[in-house]
Amino acid sequence: MTAIWFIFALMTGLAVLALLWPMSRRPGFAAVPEGEARIATETGFYRDQLREIDRDAARGLLAAPEAEAARAEAARRLLRASRDPGRVAGAMGEPALRRRRAASAFALSTVPLVALLVYGIYGSPDLPAQPQAERLAHARTAGNDLAAAVAQIEAHLAQAPEDGRGWAVLAPVYLRLGRVEDAIKAYENALRILGEEAGRLADYGEALVAASDGVVSSKARDAFERALRQDAKAVKPQFYLARAAEQDGDRDKARARYAALAAAAPPDAPWLPMVRDSLARLDGTAPPAAAKPAMGEEQRGMVRGMVEGLAQRLAEKGGTPEEWARLVRSYGVLGERPRAEETLAQARTALGNDTAKLAPVEEAAREMGLGTAKAVP
Template sequence: MTAIWFILALMTGAAVLALLWPMSRRPVPVAAQAVVLATETGFYEDQLREIERDAARGLLAPSEAEAARAEAARRLLRASRGAAGDAPAVGEPTLRHRRAASAFALSTVPLLALLVYGLFGSPDLPGQPQAARVAAARGEAGDLAGAVARIEAHLARSPDDGRGWEVLAPVYLRVGRTDDAVKAYESALRLLGDTAARLSDYGEAVVTAGDGVVSDKARAAFEKALGLDPKAVKARFYLARAAEQDGDRTLARTRYAEIEATSPPDAPWLPAVRNSLARLDGRTPPAGPPGLSEEQASAVRGMVEGLDRRLADQGGSPEEWGRLVRAYAVMGDRPRAQDALARARAALGADPARLAPVEDVARDVGLVP
């Protein structure tokens, strides 16, 4: 650090000296300038007379003589203007004042800059390369994207690394790549084998990818997880949610109550369980699908609303309409689920075969008897 400050001081001193040196030179006296200009004027006058003599003796052609006269006359005129003193000479006191002011400015500005930087800057901080600054500006999102890219590159070379798939799956879920998360968990289960935690995480990814609906695939994973560990809370919760989704409110409430009764008071899943019980008891429902974090619930709501807009603008298959009806029912928004059912019936027409998937969903979620 001391060496760099010494180098900077030398550079500043050299720059100031380069600017002050020309001003330290004493100007040519006015009298000496007059002598030089008078000598130069006399030279060009003699040159004009010499051109006239050579032209008279025939040593110069008329055109050559004319050109020589014009050139000598131009030089004589320029020298005469200098001799006339068009620019006033600078007096010695004024010149001294200008030098003093320039020297003061050139020496004070660098010192002032160093003083301000010392007071308000951070001279003790280490330097940071541009690449590091750019990476820091990108923040956590850039770090996460880079981590995903590195893991993906590793798995492209080593697709049988089950641990790598297990690490990547929740990252996919966090960034909203739910289908990729499901595939990553499937690879981890295939390579590492079944555990209650791994099956529960896989089932949760399937639920998230299905807009919060506990599908048959997810239900099978949760039931298998409970077979390995009857106390697996995540699997118990989603199976309670599956019972609610099927319209069996009594079974759903029993399962939620069992989870609440056997959980520690500070268990992180208790708010979701109590929200589900509140909804079953007719109290204020949660803002999004139960069992998901706020980030996941927000992502699910966005996907459901996107599906709703697409079906309203472009239409869709009976399965997609059924998916929308089920999603709103799972979210606890029965008015919108009823509205989606009515719009599906209008869009699909009176054909019972086309309406069957939607009507089945409506019965499953309790919208129709």
């Protein structure tokens, strides 16, 4: 640590000296051979000019007053050119040089002191070093620890599948890791074993919304309504039910629910800005569409790429009813109703118009306001 501080001090001193060194030097106005030659040339020119004036006056080309005035001007210029510029400049520059040296000494002693004081007040000199390699290793270790913990809980649940507490612990971890389908199954097991509880039902509904690309499906809506029956003041179910009303086109109902949430919210509630944004969207002129925050172009392009990949795979190899339903919802969320209707018709053909298999697809179609498409012959 001492060596580091010494290096910093040395670097600071060198930087200050490099900046102040030119200010401490005496201006180089002393006469040099080139300067002497220039002075000799100028004085010789004005002496020749004086002699030329005398000749013109003797020949009568200049009147006496004009000749006298010309001699005075030429003599004045000769006198100015004959002076030693180095001596005059040195005499004139001496006070300025003293001022620059004083300013240099002040800056050299003050700047490092001020820097140390500021760092001592606002910095963290006692903070231990955290090299990047160690931070990256720690992050990898944390990720490995989480994966190991998940694997350990999964192994335990394989041996004791009726451990509801284990499923309740694992479900939010699955959701955070993006394993949405696994999270839904874990929540269902926890609800079945431990019973219904408002928070667990709300989290289960949120997982269902995530699986539906942000659409509040009828299954998610049922979970949120059951959560409200457990706790009428629960925020998450109220918010998603307001979003569901917005998706259904019932703007008045959605506005009333959002307004009730905003009115009951504490000023520092982290979800309050989202509620206010939803109210502003409803009070504006834009249609509610999928009742989701507007996606940026980059995010929309990424979502579209995933949707097109799923569409191509289903067209080439087919898929499960849930995958067809997801594709229908995705096109609905993107606002591409014709593509959603076309996908619905393809799903009915691919699944052979089997009512049982088509149930999730038809549910997705109803949520998107579809249902008129016919199977592709």
